[in-house]
Amino acid sequence: MNPHPVEALLRPPVELWSALVAAATGTMAILAPWALMMPPGVAHAAAAALFTLAGIRTRQAWRVIRYQRNMRRLPVYKLRADRIPLSRHKLFLGRGFRWTQRHTQRLRDTIRPEVQHYVQPGALYQWARRKEVAWESIPILNLFAWLLRQPRWWNPLKPLPAVGGTPALHAVEPDEQDVWMDLGERVGHTLVLGSTRVGKTRLAEILITQDIRRGDVVIVFDPKGDADLLRRVYAEAKRAGRARDFYLFHLGFPEVSARYNAIGSFSRITEVATRIANQLPSEGNSAAFKEFAWRFVNIIARALVALGRRPDYQQIRRYINDIEPLFVEYAREHLRRFGQENWATDVEEIAGKISERNLSSALKGRDRDAIAMMRYLQAQDLYDPVLDGLVSAFKYDKTYFDKIVSSVGPLMEKLTTGKIAELISPDYLNDDDSRPIFEWLDVIRRNGIVYVGLDALTDTTVASAVGNSMFADLVSVAGHIYKHGVADPADDTPTRNPTRVPTISMHADEFNELIGDEFVPLLNKAGGAGFQVTAYTQTWSDVEAKIGSRAKAGQVAGNFNTMIMLRVKELATAEMLTDQLSRVEVFTLMNVSGVNDSSDPMSGIDFQSRNEDRISVSEVPMLTPAELVRLPKGQAFALLEGGRLWKVRMPLPDDSGDPAMPADIAAIANEMERTYITNDHWYRTRETWWHAIADTDALVTPETEAGG
Ligand SMILES: Nc1ncnc2c1ncn2[C@@H]1O[C@H](COP(=O)(O)OP(=O)(O)OP(=O)(O)O)[C@@H](O)[C@H]1O
Ligand SMILES: [Mg+2]
Structure with a gap:
């Protein structure tokens, strides 16, 4: 000191x-x-x-x-993935130092005009940069230009690496050390902010690598579908000997993707309707349609479950367009079980008496048998809530349907068209399809690693609908784990340690694309079930815009205890970090010199001169948003462990000559195809989607279905 x-x-x-x-x-x-x-x-x-x-x-x-x-330099920090340090108690972030008043002081010292020649690159360096361009297309001289550009040790005028920013931000502390974050802190969730192309996804790679090697359940959400990230997740799964537990779900590559039914598992049946209705706009007029759509989808979902059919997008879409077949099917089943013996003839009799002219406008054009069945059931006084719902939906006026179809229709259409339809409404009975169907609870039990690529650049609506349904599904699974643990009583396949609540590391890249009402409970409550979320986003305003309310966004932000901020451009985002820091005192050195002449010829003193160095103290913010704007790529400020500020530079994962790294997605597909085949089709033999259906009066009870 x-x-x-x-x-x-x-x-x-x-x-x-x-x-x-x-x-x-x-x-x-x-x-x-x-x-x-x-x-x-x-x-x-x-x-x-x-x-x-x-x-x-x-x-x-x-x-x-x-x-x-x-x-004046920016050393490149690359690290081979297998060299990334690993600890059971800590998470490696990179190299850096604890930022204190001293560094604020030093940083302020670098902006004084008289020291610029220590901070800025020299004149020769500037000359080299000019000549590099000027000589580019002149014969012979272009060779020198090429030499000047080489980032080699023998080139004293080599350009700084193309990471931008100000080196001084890190150079204020020459003695850096490894920066570790306590794993216990991660249940408090981590938020990574940084504008575009500054290293968020590369940081994600570093963190995911460690999580996979530590043996966590790892779930990676990547709305954009960054190919490098996918390759990394796969390579690390392989390196850690966990390739068999790796699942790829990718809307952009349906041929190789695993399948997933976004509305097929739930702990309350109402979740199905919520997951679909939440994707609809809720401003102004649309809010009423949303409510309506919710009710309608809920009726369909309850009927499907009661019939022992697992809801999926295809079926919901089919019955939204026409509820009649579902009503008839359910009513038949109901009467077969509870109706009187001769119900069939009674219904036929009623059907014979129906005259088209006397029907209400809602029933015009409906099938006679269906109308007869409805009338018969109404006369029977057999109360059944599912049937009640179906009957009321059946009687709805045509104009109501048009409203529903116009509100949920386009969304359902998108979700059920093209190749992705088979992915998100999987056909469980199709034996020719060897793509696995995964479910979160199963993935967690098997200590899986899941990469979810949502291909948002192609279709944001679908990406966000599927992503949000996945979150909602995860929240419901978290609730289940919290109450019952991960052990499956009906299951005799060995889980690694049934009593242990596994650590579930979830990484959500491009978080702003994903955030919806479903995400908030995952942050709030899922910590108890072992969930730890790391979210990556560009600006906080994106998140606010997506959530649609400032207060709600604040609530989300409050749930992130750790913040890592790379270079950001937006003032409001930068202030999320700088506002949390205390102010510090800095010293300013002032040179004072002066002279007094004496005009008295009789005194022995002709003049007095004075020279002083004055130190003045002022209070300044520890860090200002302007500094966050000037960070080089791959560098960040991290607020760890209850407000301790660290300056970190993250390694760039280096995969040159890494044998585990697949060349591209085709190589991954190729290797995975083999794993699918050796994965003994576990997913088809077990039906675990009824984890405690709480509120339906099912005709077919879970027990009979699971046993049959
Ligand atoms: N630690 C690092 N050191 C040096 N350069 C880096 C580092 N991290 C990232 N970069 C550079 O920044 C580029 C972009 O990184 P990355 O893809 O992680 O950005 P991003 O923040 O995820 O961007 P986007 O918001 O567009 O997804 C990399 O290709 C690399 O050149
Ligand atoms: Mg990215």
């Missing part, structure tokens, strides 16, 4: 002079002690003392020189 109040590091390394003098005198004492009029014994002792002094002063000078040199 420097005992002086002012630490001047941007100045000539004057210590070198005294080191030089001491070393020269010491040399003289050894070689020519007579010149110093010393007997040899004394001369040797003096030489030893002088060399020690020279050593100390050189060290001090070296500190200054090193500090200044760092100001």
Whole structure:
């Protein structure tokens, strides 16, 4: 620690002079002690003392020189994935230092005009950059231009790496160390902010690599579908010997993707309707349609479940367009079980008496048998809530249907068209389709690794609908784990440790694309079920815009205990970090000089001169948004462990010559095809979708279905 109040590091390394003098005198004492009029014994002792002094002063000078040199370079920090450090208790973030008042002080010192030549690249460097362009297309000289561009050790004028920003932000501390974050902190969730192309996804790679190697359940949401991220997840799963537990779900590559029924598992049946209705707009007029759509989908979902059929998008869409077949099917089943023996003839009789002219407008054009069945059931006084719902839907006026179809119709159409339809409404009975069907609870039980690519660049609506349904599904699974743990009583396949609540590391890249009402409970409550979320986004305003309310966005932000901020452009986002920091005192050195003339000829004093160094103290913010705008790529400020500020530079994952890294998605597909086949089709043999259906009066009870 420097005992002086002012630490001047941007100045000539004057210590070198005294080191030089001491070393020269010491040399003289050894070689020519007579010149110093010393007997040899004394001369040797003096030489030893002088060399020690020279050593100390050189060290001090070296500190200054090193500090200044760092100001003008940006060392590249690459790390091979298998070299990323791993700990059972901590998470490696990169290299850096704890940011304190000292660094704020040093950073302020770098902006003073008189020290600019220590901070800015020199004139020769600027010349090289100009010539690089000017010589580009001139024969022979272009060879020199090429040499100047080479980022090699032999090139003293090599350009800084293309990461932008100000090196000074990291150079203010020459002694960096590994930065670790406590794993216990992660249940408090982590938020990573950074504008576009500054290293969020590369940081995700570093964190995911560690989570996979540590053995967590890892779930990666990637709305954009970053190919490097997918390759990384797969390579690390393979390296950790977990390739068999890897699932790829990718809307952009349906041929190789696993299948997933976004509305096929739930712990309350109403979730099905909520997952669909939540994707509809809720402003103004649409709000009423949303309610209506919810009710209608709920009726369909309840009927399907009661009939022992698992809801999926295809069926919901079919029955939204025409509820009649579902009503007839359910009514038949109901009457078969509870009706009187001769119900069929009774219904036929009623059907014969129906005259088209007397029907209400809603029933015109309906099937006679269906109308007869409805009338018969109404006369029976057999109360059944599912049937009640179906009857009321059946009787709805045509105009109501048009409203529903116009509100949910387009969404359902999108979800059930093209190749993705089979992915998200899987056909459980199709034996020719070898793509696995996964379910969250199963994935968690098997300690799986899931990569979810949503291909949002192609279709945002579908990406967000599927992503949000997945979250909702995860929330419901979290609730289940919280209550019952992960062990499956009906299951005899060995789980690794049934009593342990697994750690579920969820990484949500492009978080702003995904955030919806479903995400909030996942942050609030899922910690108890072992969920730890790391979310990556560009600006906080994107999130606010997607959620649609400032207060709600604030609530979401409040759920992230750890914040890592890379370069951001937006003031409001930068302030999320800077506003949480305390203010610190910095010193400013002021030179004062003055002279007073005396006009009194009789006094002995002609003038008085004065020279002072004044230190003034002012209070400034520890960090300002302007500094966050100037961060180089791959560098960040991290607010860890209850408000401790760290400056970190993250390694860039280096996969040159990594044998585990697949070349592209085709290679992954190829390798996975083999795993699918060896994965013994576990997913077809078990039906686990009824985890405790709480509120339906099912005709077919879960037990009979699961047993049959
Ligand atoms: N740690 C790092 N060191 C040096 N360069 C980096 C580092 N991290 C990222 N970069 C550079 O930034 C580029 C973009 O990184 P990345 O894809 O992670 O950005 P992003 O923030 O996820 O962008 P987007 O918002 O567009 O998804 C990389 O290709 C790399 O050149
Ligand atoms: Mg990215």
